[in-house]
Amino acid sequence: MLVFIIKKLANAALVMLAVAFLAFMIFRLAGDPVDMMSTEQTTEADRELMREKLGLNDSFLVQYGRFVGNAAQGEFGISYRNGQEVLGLIAERFPATMELVLVATILSLVVGLPLGVLTAIKRGKWYSEILQFGSIIGVSLPSFVVGILLILVFSVTLGIFPAFGRGEVVDLGWWSTGFLTKTGLMALVLPSISLALYQVTLIMRLVRAEMLEVMRSDYVKFARARGISRTKIYFRHALRNCLMPVVTLTAMNIGTLIAFALITETVFQWPGMGMLFIQAVTFIDIPVMAAYLCIVSFIFVFLNTMVDITYAVIDPRLRNAK
């Protein structure tokens, strides 16, 4: 067991090193930082001094090592655009993104699970067919399209929900939350729906497939033969056995949701990490881009490793698997 955990952690560490390497390569490829910092008056000697100070004269490996060391401590340097500490910039935006992702995840479970069960147990009924067809549309619509359509209907035409911003936020320590004010909650509605839609369809389709599989199994037939009511079989017996893959998918997709949030954030002008990243991309603000890449990948890899380890704890057969 311990060996398995160590192996998984080592693998995760290797992946993170490689991601850091990619982030480091962005710095190397995007041009000479001295050019970006120097003005017309900068002399050759000044430039040489700057190179020395920034450590650009060291060997490639030394520079990479230093980058990894700094990144591990959360040191990503200062933003080219406004000269602020990158980590501070991201920390300031982090709660906005996480609240959006959290609400979207909950929403996708609350809506996706019942729909999945429904389409499985009422297979062939017209509403199941419509839902099944609708799920393909849900997968096909890009999230920015969903966002724009929601804004067009609920903000421009009906004027019910705000189309941009986070509303009023309350500061709890360093975490700013929109959960405690009415405007904050109203502002969450449209962005979280547009972020959740894709996830809803994924969960629905997964639950449907799993339910159909489980309902063919012997223990469900046996429960039926014992005269247990259908509702009880579906929700107490069958659904429970479908939950494992759903939990896995949900946990693994949080990283994807954070990445996709950058699109939703752009549409709704939501002041999260994603919008910071997109602004950084437009201005080629490399420290911010690199930091965002490392942080999102870290969350992604962390969750995946956790899921793998939890699986091994639950199911001993997986411990010896490669």
Added chain:
Amino acid sequence: MTTQSTNSAPSRRKRFRDSDLWWSFTHSWSARIAAVLLIVLIGSAFLAPWIAPQNPYDAASLDMWKSELPPIWQQGSEMPYLLGTDTQGRDMLSVLLYGTRISVMIGFASVIFSLLIGLTLGLVAGYFGGIADNLLMRVGDVVLSIPTILIAILVSAVVRQMLPTNLREIGAAAVLVLAITLSGWVQYARTVRAQTIVERGKEYVMAAKLLNVPKHRIMFRHILPNTLTPVLVAATLSFGMAILTEATLSFLGIGMPPGQPSLGTLIRIGNQYLFSGLWWMVIFPVVQLSLLVISVNLLGDWLRDALNPKLR
């Protein structure tokens, strides 16, 4: 030559008409609707230079007095602007047709390149195993640990930065193809690798080896065709995905420039006028993009079921 003789093997055409695939196609209403829709959308896009009322790239044909016209069924519209015009006086229908053409070409090119890279690497890794295989899987792990959209954004941003300024407009499409290719090849490589490992142990490969058939020939002529079924499904679905990724990048402002708009660029432009009542500038590109991707995905979905022997 076999078509004349009645007792020899049936013609290709006949074999196709008798195949399970064709049967399942004619019995699936969603597949047929999707196919017709796709043919109309892509066909009209590629015929754009001949059927579009206006050439939107030609600044001389634009008329500022004809800007912001609504679609034909609304008050204040003018012929021949069926779907209205945008703020620069470009005919929406023409811009849509040309935009779809760009979107489809970028999507198609990136799927082809991802396929070429993915198939080759997957075959080599699966066939030889060992270090090559390990290396590929590790690289794949890294690529898969970064969300696809993030890879595409980063590649597109960094490569564009590396290009000289005067090439950025012209090279935009190529940069996008590169970005989507680099974010998409891993899934093909993994699919083909898994299939190759199964196939390389089979008797026909053994027989080919004994006959001293060269390795590249065994890989590409013998094993490859047997791995293509899952790849075909993945390719169809990822064609839809590639169009979406391109649209997303363009929407975020790091894709096609406004001078050669793809559907994503058009949505980005239209989105800025969302509150000014010019709804046709955003709704038409949104509908066009959605129909395009939905029909590709419906076909992909049907293909996956039709090629899956377990579901028959």
